[in-house]
Amino acid sequence: MTKTSRNQIKKFQQAIEEQGIDLALFTDRENIIYFTxxxxxxxxxxxxxAKSEPxxxxxxxxxxxxxxxxAIENVQGYRFPSSNLGEKVVQVIQGLKIKKPTIGFGKYFVEFSVFDALRTGLTDAQLVSVSETVYKLRAIKDEKEIASIQQAGDILATGMEAAVASVKEGVKEVEILAEAEYVMRKAGSEGxxxxxxxxxxxxQLLTHPYAQNKTIEGNQTVVIHLGATxxxxxxxxxRTVALGDVPSETYHIYxxxxxxxxxxxxxxxxxxxxxDVYDAAYQVIEAGGYGQYFIDDIGHGIGIRQSEFYPIIGRTRNHIIQAGxxxxxxxxxxxxxxxxxxxxTDVVSVTADGPRLMTDFRRDMITVG
Structure with a gap:
C-alpha cells in the first residue's frame, strides 16, 4: 500500500496548498494507516x-x-519518557521555519497532549480543520484499496456462514460471535x-449494542452484524435469522x-x-407503511474506517457519490x-458502470429451527 499512500500524499498536498494551508498534522490511527x-x-x-516532503x-x-x-522517508524518533509525541511534533514544525503557519488537523480523534503542545509551543500558528478535505480524498479508492475491501468482504462470508450455523436455542450471543470471529481470523481477517x-x-433497536452473555430463546429474530479487516x-x-416462529409483521418489515x-x-x-439514493429507499419504506418509523441516514462510506464521514447517505445530506x-x-x-x-446491510463498490456488491451472502431472512 506504500505506493498508494505516496499518491494520496501528493493529492492531499495539492488540496491544502490550494486552500492556503501550510501543513497538516495527523495523529489518529486511520490517517496514519492512510498516509504511511x-x-x-x-x-x-x-x-x-504543502510544499515539501512529509x-x-x-x-x-x-x-x-x-x-x-x-511511504514516508523522513522519519524522526523521540525517546519516551524524556520526550513525548507533542514536544517532538512542535520541534519538527519549528524546524520547517514557516512564519505564522496555518496548520490543518483532523477535528476528530486528536490527542489533547498533542493539541496542547501545539497551542503552547506554536503561539503564532493558526489551527484549522482539514477533516472534510481528507475524508473526500479517502472516499475515492484505488484498485489496491478496493481489492483489500473485497478480500475483507470474502472473509465476511465465511464468518456469516459460521454464525448462522451456530444459531440455536440455548446458545449465548457471544458464543455465536466467537464461532464467526474464529473462522474469519483463520481466513485472514485482522479483526x-x-x-x-x-x-x-x-x-436490536439500540444504536450501538453488542453481543452479550445472553442465552438465546426460540421464536425470535437474531441480528448478526459482522466486520472483517x-x-x-x-x-x-x-443479516437477520428467524429462529423458530416469528410474527408475520416482522417478516414483512424485513x-x-x-x-x-x-x-x-x-x-x-x-x-x-x-x-436521491435515500429517496429510492424511502419510497419503498413509505409504500410498505413504515415511513414514520424510518430514520434520515441509511448509509455511509467505508474503507479504513467502518463508517467514513464522506459520503453520508441521508435525507438532508448534500454529498455526491462518485465512481471509485x-x-x-x-x-x-x-x-x-x-x-x-x-x-x-452490505458493502457496495460504485463503478462507472454502476454498483457491485462486495459482500456475497444470501440476503433473504434466514430461517432456522
Whole structure:
C-alpha cells in the first residue's frame, strides 16, 4: 500500500496548498494507516507540508521499521519518557521555519497532549480543520484499496456462514460471535474495527449494542452484524435469522427493508446525489407503511474506517457519490418497538458502470429451527 499512500500524499498536498494551508498534522490511527501504508503503528504523527516532503514522528524503537516499510522517508524518533509525541511534533514544525503557519488537523480523534503542545509551543500558528478535505480524498479508492475491501468482504462470508450455523436455542450471543470471529481470523481477517453484534429482543433497536452473555430463546429474530479487516481496510455485513416462529409483521418489515436496500443499491449510478439514493429507499419504506418509523441516514462510506464521514447517505445530506467510492447500505431498521429490529446491510463498490456488491451472502431472512 506504500505506493498508494505516496499518491494520496501528493493529492492531499495539492488540496491544502490550494486552500492556503501550510501543513497538516495527523495523529489518529486511520490517517496514519492512510498516509504511511502501515497498520502496525502506535504513538505516531504524520506531518504533511504543502510544499515539501512529509515527515513521520514516532517512538525511536519503531523509527527504523517505519522508514524501511512505510511511504514516508523522513522519519524522526523521540525517546519516551524524556520526550513525548507533542514536544517532538512542535520541534519538527519549528524546524520547517514557516512564519505564522496555518496548520490543518483532523477535528476528530486528536490527542489533547498533542493539541496542547501545539497551542503552547506554536503561539503564532493558526489551527484549522482539514477533516472534510481528507475524508473526500479517502472516499475515492484505488484498485489496491478496493481489492483489500473485497478480500475483507470474502472473509465476511465465511464468518456469516459460521454464525448462522451456530444459531440455536440455548446458545449465548457471544458464543455465536466467537464461532464467526474464529473462522474469519483463520481466513485472514485482522479483526473488526467495531464491536460486532449478535442481538436479540429489544436491544436490536439500540444504536450501538453488542453481543452479550445472553442465552438465546426460540421464536425470535437474531441480528448478526459482522466486520472483517484486511490490510487495514474493512468490510461489514448484517443479516437477520428467524429462529423458530416469528410474527408475520416482522417478516414483512424485513422484506420491505431488503427491497428498499435493493432500490438504493440500484440507484448508485455515478454521479448521484446521496439524497436521491435515500429517496429510492424511502419510497419503498413509505409504500410498505413504515415511513414514520424510518430514520434520515441509511448509509455511509467505508474503507479504513467502518463508517467514513464522506459520503453520508441521508435525507438532508448534500454529498455526491462518485465512481471509485465504496459505501455501506443500509443498516437502518424500522424503529417499531413491537415488530422492528431486523436489519440487512452490505458493502457496495460504485463503478462507472454502476454498483457491485462486495459482500456475497444470501440476503433473504434466514430461517432456522
Amino acid at each position: 501504508g502501515l497498520t502496525e503503528l502506535a504513538c505516531v504523527a504524520v506531518i504533511i507540508p 515527515i513521520a514522528v514516532t517512538l525511536w524503537l519503531d523509527a527504523p521499521y517505519l522508514k524501511e516499510k512505510g 473488526s474495527n467495531f464491536r460486532m453484534q449478535v442481538l436479540t429482543g429489544e436491544r 484486511y490490510k487495514g481496510y474493512c468490510a461489514k455485513m448484517c 422484506q420491505t427493508l431488503q427491497k428498499a436496500q435493493q432500490a438504493a443499491i440500484e440507484s448508485l449510478k455515478p454521479p448521484v446525489a446521496v439524497k 467510492m465504496v459505501v455501506d447500505l443500509m443498516l437502518a431498521t424500522i424503529y417499531h418497538k413491537e415488530f422492528g429490529g431486523p436489519r440487512v
